[in-house]
């Protein structure tokens with residue numbers, strides 16, 4: 341049994357960590373922090389956890405030593421505290437963007453702030469198990485990927501690895517409201533957010549940088565462009581990725597690449613059916629699960645390969661990814677605690 345604590349446990353990612361870890365038989369949750377809700381029950385903010393836990397939020401300043409610390413703070417916060425956090429836990433899994441980049445200049449240009457702990461970046465392993473499993477097993481520090489980056493990287497990685505597509509890739513991303521976190525803003529205010537199909541970042545999405553970082557070892561001139569649209573859903577993320585297949589590439593080649601990389605992956609499913617309603621990935625039926633569903637279609641008329649992929653942003657896109665990495669770090673079965681199959685109908 342390992343002792344874990346969650347810094348930033350009142351947030352959406354923190355709440356999802358709690359939900360999953362409370363069902364994990366090898367983990368004891370020691371502390372859950374929140375400044376705003378210190379001394380209040382966790383179930384006040386995460387009502388789904390009533391009767392599952394009587395944990396009380398504690399103030400982050402009082403964190404005690406533990407085996408593993410999950411850090412679920414807003415981007416740009418964890419680097420401010422990392423030198424202290426390293427004395428609290430030997431192993432750290434950070435869900436934010438601060439330690440995702442190998443090059444601090446990339447972080448600084450996309451996040452418009454100075455990196456204040458850049459000498460520690462090289463200690464962190466990027467948290468996507470499907471790409472970095474062996475490194476994750478050996479490291480003490482993990483930086484989980486952004487949710488949009490996770491689904492896009494998983495969809496594209498076999499295609500880039502096996503040189504099946506041209507360099508220009510266009511990602512049309514449909515986003516949910518929980519991706520913005522707990523803190524309200526004018527754009528999350530119900531009258532402004534309900535019912536929207538809002539094109540909020542047609543260019544310049546920050547996760548572009550992570551996708552390029554992870555795919556460039558396989559093709560260093562890969563060009564990725566994201567256009568993001570906010571939809572009226574609370575959880576879930578769908579990407580429709582437009583690519584151009586290289587000359588002579590067939591559907592069989594695409595199948596083979598996905599099969600080679602993913603047939604033994606417990607959380608990746610290739611979804612491409614001829615019949616039924618759910619013929620392609622669909623975030624609705626992935627809610628609460630750690631799956632990433634990937635489908636594709638070749639368009640011979642316009643010479644495109646369209647790839648469709650979906651995740652739950654709060655699970656495979658963050659907390660589930662983090663727990664998958666934790667399982668690898670501590671030698672637990674990789675799927676432990678992450679077996680939920682989702683609901684249908686939902």
Ligand SMILES: NC(=O)c1ccc[n+]([C@@H]2O[C@H](COP(=O)([O-])OP(=O)(O)OC[C@H]3O[C@@H](n4cnc5c(N)ncnc54)[C@H](OP(=O)(O)O)[C@@H]3O)[C@@H](O)[C@H]2O)c1
Nearest residue numbers: 348349350351352353374375376413415436519521522658
């Ligand atoms: N939401 C998603 O879908 C998603 C997906 C992928 C990755 N992530 C990443 O996960 C991290 C958390 O995201 P979230 O959506 O859960 O955010 P959130 O809902 O805003 O939660 C942030 C948490 O951090 C705490 N906090 C904020 N500033 C703090 C500080 N200076 N010191 C201590 N605690 C502080 C907040 O509680 P108090 O203010 O009460 O202390 C809260 O518990 C982010 O870095 C995000 O990039 C989120």
